[in-house]
Amino acid sequence: MYKDKKDLRKKIFFLIDFAIDEQDKNNPYVEEYVSLAIRIAKKINYRLPKEIHMKVCKKCFKIRNSNNTRYRTETNNKKKFLKIHCLACDYLKKIRIS
Ligand SMILES: [Zn+2]
Secondary structure: OOOOHHHHHHHHHHHHHHHHHHHHOOOOOHHHHHHHHHHHHHHOOOOOOHHHHHHEOOOOOOEOOOOOEEEEEEEEOOEEEEEEEEOOOOOEEEEEOO
């Protein structure tokens, strides 16, 4: 079916964007789309880019919004990190931003 990894990567981005669109329409299967996208990424050994981690939680598959997420910046040895805390599952994601 999808033998090309490039196609699958496109599919991951599509699924995430689709899930975010559907979230506004109160679609109850939003988390399933996100979980599918993350399962595909695991299968092809693809590290999800920062943009996706900013949008969704990879542990509980929820779309991030200001109600379920806390952001904090941290500077360490002149490196800047963004800590994203998911309040739904308590998962802490650290992203390097500079
Ligand atoms: Zn979470």
